[in-house]
Amino acid sequence: MSEAVRIPSFDLRRNYARIEDEIIEAVRRVLSSQCFIMGPEVSEFEREAAAYLEAPRAVACASGTDALLLALMALDAGPGDEVITTPFSFFATAGCIVRLGARPVFVDVEPDTYNMSMERVLDAVTPRTKAVIPVHLFGQLCRLEEIAPELARRDIPIIEDCAQSFGAHRMYGDRIMRASSWGRFGCFSFFPTKNLGAYGDAGMVCCREQGDSDRISRLRAHGAAETYIHDEPGLNSRLDALQAAVLRVRLRHVETWIEERREAARRYDLMFAERGVLDVLTPPVEDAGNRHTYHQYVVRAKDRDALQNFLSGRGIVTRVYYPMALHVQPCMISAGYARGDMPVAERLTEEVLALPMFPEILPEEQERVVSAILDFYRG
Numbered sequence: 001m002s003e004a005v006r007i008p009s010f011d012l013r014r015n016y017a018r019i020e021d022e023i024i025e026a027v028r029r030v031l032s033s034q035c036f037i038m039g040p041e042v043s044e045f046e047r048e049a050a051a052y053l054e055a056p057r058a059v060a061c062a063s064g065t066d067a068l069l070l071a072l073m074a075l076d077a078g079p080g081d082e083v084i085t086t087p088f089s090f091f092a093t094a095g096c097i098v099r100l101g102a103r104p105v106f107v108d109v110e111p112d113t114y115n116m117s118m119e120r121v122l123d124a125v126t127p128r129t130k131a132v133i134p135v136h137l138f139g140q141l142c143r144l145e146e147i148a149p150e151l152a153r154r155d156i157p158i159i160e161d162c163a164q165s166f167g168a169h170r171m172y173g174d175r176i177m178r179a180s181s182w183g184r185f186g187c188f189s190f191f192p193t194k195n196l197g198a199y200g201d202a203g204m205v206c207c208r209e210q211g212d213s214d215r216i217s218r219l220r221a222h223g224a225a226e227t228y229i230h231d232e233p234g235l236n237s238r239l240d241a242l243q244a245a246v247l248r249v250r251l252r253h254v255e256t257w258i259e260e261r262r263e264a265a266r267r268y269d270l271m272f273a274e275r276g277v278l279d280v281l282t283p284p285v286e287d288a289g290n291r292h293t294y295h296q297y298v299v300r301a302k303d304r305d306a307l308q309n310f311l312s313g314r315g316i317v318t319r320v321y322y323p324m325a326l327h328v329q330p331c332m333i334s335a336g337y338a339r340g341d342m343p344v345a346e347r348l349t350e351e352v353l354a355l356p357m358f359p360e361i362l363p364e365e366q367e368r369v370v371s372a373i374l375d376f377y378r379g
């Protein structure tokens with residue numbers, strides 16, 4: 001009976017089946033070389049990923065979290081500094097700030113795009129502001145053109161958290177601005193479920209200046225530009241060759257997969273519009289001029305928790321990104337925020353639901369998801 005077949009929130013096995021032969025060949029190439037840490041696979045991946053992103057420079061590292069940490073370390077962020085960011089993101093965004101002893105300054109998000117409200121960023125700037133970390137959440141870019149010129153005038157660097165937005169872009173006049181184009185640094189994650197995922201942890205920092213890429217390269221390898229000469233204490237955050245080889249294969253297909261995600265998103269949009277559920281459920285909004293890459297398809301739903309349980313009973317797996325805002329996380333107490341300070345983000349934590357979304361999702365599966373949602377609200 002088809003009702004019994006589970007619909008996962010993402011399905012990496014279906015994706016692997018499409019590229020298995022290419023992956024095996026790439027992995028075999030690395031195994032034959034017996035060269036596992038850094039090396040030509042990593043530098044080729046950096047070159048190819050930078051070309052795709054139209055980024056002048058790219059330095060691969062061990063995770064998206066490390067990418068953010070390395071960017072902040074390259075700015076010498078630490079105690080006494082403030083870093084402006086969003087309260088509605090994965091923990092790592094603000095976690096990196098606190099870990100370096102700096103203070104996160106939160107700016108609430110917009111209810112439709114879920115991204116940090118650009119208008120309010122400049123109001124949050126103080127003489128202590130070291131950087132701004134906007135997050136391009138769920139695959140959609142922030143309107144950075146609204147703040148980048150003013151921040152540049154004040155010499156405040158932007159670190160773009162691009163972990164969920166590989167391949168996203170946004171028009172600026174008739175120019176295509178890709179993820180990481182506005183920032184001094186653009187930080188990517190290749191966690192397996194991201195739009196471009198490795199088969200383990202991996203990340204990358206994009207930047208423009210040679211000096212910045214030199215510093216990041218040094219910091220990712222114990223602060224040593226030359227073997228055994230350590231200019232400063234860094235991290236061990238190298239990318240390994242097996243992950244780079246996997247990423248090189250998957251990079252060749254990522255455009256197709258992003259287009260498939262966008263088609264799936266359009267199908268959900270259409271199904272919701274036709275069934276008249278928009279009084280109880282708000283589909284995600286694609287901001288004008290954006291190419292949303294639908295890392296997640298996140299709706300806002302009335303009675304979210306009950307809906308999620310109901311769907312689970314029908315074998316449909318959904319997720320809540322994110323159930324707790326960052327300003328009220330236990331380890332953020334010293335930043336001085338309280339419940340009620342970020343009303344939009346707090347409301348979203350109670351309303352958002354990520355529906356099954358992956359390149360291989362079938363229209364029949366989406367139909368089952370939408371019908372089940374209708375059954376929940378209309379009985």
Ligand SMILES: *Cc1c(COP(=O)(O)O)cnc(C)c1O
Binds near residue numbers: 090135161163164
């Ligand atoms: C995934 C993610 C990160 C962290 O990436 P890892 O590779 O898991 O360390 C940071 N920020 C955001 C917004 C993310 O989604």
